[in-house]
Amino acid sequence: MALTSFSFLCFVVVTVLVYYILPGRIRWLSLLAASLLFCYLSGGFAVLGFLLYGILVTYLGALLLQRLRQESRFKGFATGGVVCLTLLPLFLLKYIRFFGFETPFGMLAPLGISFYTMTLLGYVIDVSWGTARAQKNPLKHALFACYFPQMVSGPITRYGQMEPQLFVKHSFSYEQAAFGAQRILWGFFKKLVISERLAMVVDAVYGWYSAYPGWYLVVATVCFAFQLYTDFSGCMDIVLGVSQILGITLPENFTCPYFSLSISEYWRRWHITLGAWFKDYVFYPLQKSPLWISFQDWSKKKLGKKRGKKLPLYLSMLVLWFSVGMWHGGSWNFIVGSGLLHWFYIVSGELLSPVFKKLTAWLRIQTDVFSWRLFQALRTFLLVNLGFVFFRARSLGEAFAILKAMCSRWNPEILFDRSLFKLLSPQDWVVVLTALLALLVVSALQQKIRVRSTLARQNLLFRWSLYLLLCGTVLVFGCYGGDYNAAAFIYQRF
Amino acid sequence: MMKKSEWIRGVCFLAVLAALFQILTTVLKPKWYGTWQSTRIVDGFYEMEQDTIDVALLGSSQTIMGLSAMELYRQYGISAYGFGTEEQPLFATYYWLLEILRYQKPSVAVLDINELIHASGEPAYRKAFDYMRWSEVKWEAVKIHCEKDGELSLSGYIFPILEYHSRWDELEEEDISYLYTDKKDPYLGFVVPAGSCEISYNGIPRRPDKEPDPADPEAWEYLLKIIELCREEGIELLLVKTPRAGWNAAKHNLAAQVAEDWDVPFLDFNDVDIMEAMEFDYPLDARDGSHLNIYGAEKVGAYLGDYLVTHYDLKDRRGDAAYGHLEEMLVLYQMQVEEAKLNSCDVFSDWLKCLNSRYTVFLAAECFGEWEELPRETRSALEETGVAVEILKTRAEEEGLPWAIRLYAREHDVHKEGIHLVVYDPLGDEVVDSVWLDAETPDLVLGR
Numbered sequence: 009m010a011l012t013s014f015s016f017l018c019f020v021v022v023t024v025l026v027y028y029i030l031p032g033r034i035r036w037l038s039l040l041a042a043s044l045l046f047c048y049l050s051g052g053f054a055v056l057g058f059l060l061y062g063i064l065v066t067y068l069g070a071l072l073l074q075r076l077r078q079e080s081r082f083k084g085f086a087t088g089g090v091v092c093l094t095l096l097p098l099f100l101l102k103y104i105r106f107f108g109f110e111t112p113f114g115m116l117a118p119l120g121i122s123f124y125t126m127t128l129l130g131y132v133i134d135v136s137w138g139t140a141r142a143q144k145n146p147l148k149h150a151l152f153a154c155y156f157p158q159m160v161s162g163p164i165t166r167y168g169q170m171e172p173q174l175f176v177k178h179s180f181s182y183e184q185a186a187f188g189a190q191r192i193l194w195g196f197f198k199k200l201v202i203s204e205r206l207a208m209v210v211d212a213v214y215g216w217y218s219a220y221p222g223w224y225l226v227v228a229t230v231c232f233a234f235q236l237y238t239d240f241s242g243c244m245d246i247v248l249g250v251s252q253i254l255g256i257t258l259p260e261n262f263t264c265p266y267f268s269l270s271i272s273e274y275w276r277r278w279h280i281t282l283g284a285w286f287k288d289y290v291f292y293p294l295q296k297s298p299l300w301i302s303f304q305d306w307s308k309k310k311l312g313k314k315r316g317k318k319l320p321l322y323l324s325m326l327v328l329w330f331s332v333g334m335w336h337g338g339s340w341n342f343i344v345g346s347g348l349l350h351w352f353y354i355v356s357g358e359l360l361s362p363v364f365k366k367l368t369a370w371l372r373i374q375t376d377v378f379s380w381r382l383f384q385a386l387r388t389f390l391l392v393n394l395g396f397v398f399f400r401a402r403s404l405g406e407a408f409a410i411l412k413a414m415c416s417r418w419n420p421e422i423l424f425d426r427s428l429f430k431l432l433s434p435q436d437w438v439v440v441l442t443a444l445l446a447l448l449v450v451s452a453l454q455q456k457i458r459v460r461s462t463l464a465r466q467n468l469l470f471r472w473s474l475y476l477l478l479c480g481t482v483l484v485f486g487c488y489g490g491d492y493n494a495a496a497f498i499y500q501r502f
Numbered sequence: 503m504m505k506k507s508e509w510i511r512g513v514c515f516l517a518v519l520a521a522l523f524q525i526l527t528t529v530l531k532p533k534w535y536g537t538w539q540s541t542r543i544v545d546g547f548y549e550m551e552q553d554t555i556d557v558a559l560l561g562s563s564q565t566i567m568g569l570s571a572m573e574l575y576r577q578y579g580i581s582a583y584g585f586g587t588e589e590q591p592l593f594a595t596y597y598w599l600l601e602i603l604r605y606q607k608p609s610v611a612v613l614d615i616n617e618l619i620h621a622s623g624e625p626a627y628r629k630a631f632d633y634m635r636w637s638e639v640k641w642e643a644v645k646i647h648c649e650k651d652g653e654l655s656l657s658g659y660i661f662p663i664l665e666y667h668s669r670w671d672e673l674e675e676e677d678i679s680y681l682y683t684d685k686k687d688p689y690l691g692f693v694v695p696a697g698s699c700e701i702s703y704n705g706i707p708r709r710p711d712k713e714p715d716p717a718d719p720e721a722w723e724y725l726l727k728i729i730e731l732c733r734e735e736g737i738e739l740l741l742v743k744t745p746r747a748g749w750n751a752a753k754h755n756l757a758a759q760v761a762e763d764w765d766v767p768f769l770d771f772n773d774v775d776i777m778e779a780m781e782f783d784y785p786l787d788a789r790d791g792s793h794l795n796i797y798g799a800e801k802v803g804a805y806l807g808d809y810l811v812t813h814y815d816l817k818d819r820r821g822d823a824a825y826g827h828l829e830e831m832l833v834l835y836q837m838q839v840e841e842a843k844l845n846s847c848d849v850f851s852d853w854l855k856c857l858n859s860r861y862t863v864f865l866a867a868e869c870f871g872e873w874e875e876l877p878r879e880t881r882s883a884l885e886e887t888g889v890a891v892e893i894l895k896t897r898a899e900e901e902g903l904p905w906a907i908r909l910y911a912r913e914h915d916v917h918k919e920g921i922h923l924v925v926y927d928p929l930g931d932e933v934v935d936s937v938w939l940d941a942e943t944p945d946l947v948l949g950r
Contacts, residue, residue: 014657014661014664180504182505182508433671435671436671472518475515476518479519480522480526483523483526483663483667484526484667484670485667488664489664489667489668
């Protein structure tokens with residue numbers, strides 16, 4: 009069931025109505041029923057089967073881990089065992105190909121498996137560390153695992169964030185419902201008006217890149233950057249909006265990442281919950297592990313205190329970024345595009361930082377002005393776009409071929425001689441560029457104010473006009489229906 | 503719990519949103535005002551006074567171009583209406599008959615059975631159902647249709663905007679003006695067709711030994727439902743087939759078999775004897791291999807009307823105050839018939855005969871700037887018609903064209919060599935024809 013489908017909207021309306029009609033203490037059961045139904049409608053018994061496996065393993069595993077004392081030697085093995093069992097379906101259905109094997113019975117990875125597996129792993133590890141209590145009620149644990157808005161594309165939540173919200177009574181709030189509906193509408197706007205439209209350009213050019221060399225590929229890559237952002241963040245808007253109507257607050261996953269001034273900042277604004285998860289459950293534990301501490305000691309002895317401290321840090325970052333890339337899909341183009349390339353940016357940025365400082369001083373560049381921040385933002389955007397070439401390509405080889413094709417012809421005239429109308433009609437270009445401008449304005453406003461709250465304080469005629477304009481824009485200019493194939497969100501694949 | 507003011511605000515917003523949704527749907531839905539005018543025909547039906555239609559003319563494009571309800575009224579005083587859309591499947595005709603019965607009580611239904619042998623595509627179903635009003639009839643029709651298809655989404659019928667929103671970059675003035683224009687159909691579900699063809703066809707002789715063609719299964723099923731429905735409702739059903747060059751004995755025998763099995767009369771206008779009786783001349787009376795022009799529709803209307811008054815108990819509604827609206831429509835219909843006849847002419851001499859004296863003819867030609875400069879024959883011929891003729895000077899420098907005739911900010915000239923004539927009807931305030939002729943050719947054949 010696509011999040012931008014009419015059937016999903018009907019599903020949400022019915023779920024919300026049933027939720028608030030039921031007595032407060034059993035409302036969470038209706039959420040569980042809705043979530044299981046959603047999983048079934050989205051992928052049939054295959055999705056349900058793998059999900060129930062994950063729920064069962066982590067439910068029993070957490071109860072076992074809670075019983076074991078913290079200092080017990082067996083606890084480490086038990087934690088590792090539960091983690092491996094939880095990861096097993098994900099490994100067999102997604103990552104086994106990376107090692108040259110085929111998936112069992114040719115099965116495809118079911119919907120959302122990467123997301124809910126991370127969520128459950130985090131829960132198990134938190135229980136192992138003693139930072140969370142194991143849930144004794146299996147139904148409550150099931151709801152935490154499969155809460156339907158976040159099943160498709162996240163965000164990746166923590167048990168500590170969700171447990172206080174999922175099982176308590178939420179009273180209906182008109183304001184929260186209105187804000188939630190507005191957020192859903194904004195998500196539809198991003199996905200259907202912008203992302204789906206840009207997808208036509210990207211698919212055409214990347215699908216036949218040899219016929220579209222030079223600046224065609226540059227334009228398509230930039231379009232992909234906005235396609236991916238509006239697709240994923242649009243999905244998040246819908247997910248968070250639905251949750252808001254239900255009185256549940258999910259963590260933000262995007263905070264205007266293309267305004268970032270550095271790659272590090274970019275990853276604090278892009279897919280925030282994924283980055284946080286890997287930092288908390290891979291990076292920091294690795295750094296604090298006895299093996300790594302020993303490695304740090306050895307490194308300091310061999311390379312000196314300063315350099316010796318950096319090497320283990322960079323290597324642990326390498327592990328982190330390799331894992332992030334691997335999570336996106338067990339293939340090298342994702343490992344490079346979403347992982348290693350960003351590791352390279354961050355590490356080289358740090359190593360070359362003194363050089364850059366001297367250079368800016370020598371060139372007398374002012375760094376506390378808007379023009380410098382604009383340069384930093386554009387530079388970051390370009391670096392990120394290079395990674396997107398790998399992300400969008402079907403393989404590492406194809407990514408390099410695309411980069412080669414990009415440099416093979418110098419044809420910036422295509423920006424002015426109507427060549428781009430071959431990819432999208434003039435009217436569609438006007439629509440998408442206007443929509444991107446609107447998105448830019450709203451994003452800029454979001455840096456300063458809370459847009460929905462500010463809008464809610466305006467006069468009724470003004471704000472209703474805006475809401476109706478947005479509704480009309482999605483209805484008329486949205487790419488949906490028989491002529492389009494607007495169903496799949498990109499991150500749904502992971 | 504929500505406060506009362508929140509309830510009111512929420513409900514009001516949803517009401518405004520629903521209104522916006524409806525307006526956008528209405529604007530974005532295609533207005534089939536082209537050749538087949540399906541939208542006008544469907545909308546026009548709903549504008550008819552209730553219980554004023556005695557004869558329902560049913561079918562597809564063959565019906566709306568071949569069976570003129572206005573001809574039946576003009577010649578015999580029969581009150582009728584044509585319900586047909588382009589390639590309308592019998593499935594849709596069945597549900598349209600059910601819909602008709604919600605507003606009218608026809609005593610006779612005339613059904614052109616052309617679609618008995620065809621399977622129609624999805625566009626035909628959309629044209630049939632998109633403008634039908636919502637009721638249990640439409641709900642059943644679209645639900646069954648989507649279930650039969652298996653891949654169609656019912657939501658696309660419930661909310662047409664899901665199907666048509668991508669028309670935003672094709673919108674024309676008629677999409678907006680549809681919101682406020684009068685929906686009455688002065689031609690009572692008839693298209694008033696123009697044109698002629700060069701197809702030679704003299705009808706089909708009877709050949710009872712010829713094996714009937716197979717029927718489309720869905721069409722067969724719903725033809726039988728139509729027959730049963732007519733029996734239940736006390737409607738006398740007459741099956742017909744308008745003249746069509748592609749018709750043959752095998753198709754005739756299929757329809758004749760149904761008629762015989764179910765004791766329903768079948769009037770095949772393709773019969774050589776009937777065509778002879780009508781003095782039907784296919785190249786002059788048809789616009790293409792399947793559809794008649796206004797001349798052919800008049801002939802079929804005369805024959806059909808005579809058949810109806812002879813075989814059925816139908817009242818002559820002329821002079822009946824309750825049917826006064828038909829008299830008003832007749833005037834408009836006559837104007838349209840004149841225009842169609844004019845548009846059907848290929849030769850200048852015939853064209854001149856069709857010019858109504860109330861018309862004004864605008865004339866432009868590269869070589870002739872003044873009336874006296876026109877060829878004498880052309881001048882005399884135009885003078886004899888009694889129409890006002892205005893000579894327009896050439897506008898080569900202004901328009902960058904050899905010549906142009908612009909009326910109401912629209913270009914009407916066909917931009918070919920020769921003499922250009924644009925005919926304006928002041929009564930309808932519209933341009934009714936735009937032709938050119940090469941004064942050098944002996945027959946003065948018209949081009950359009």
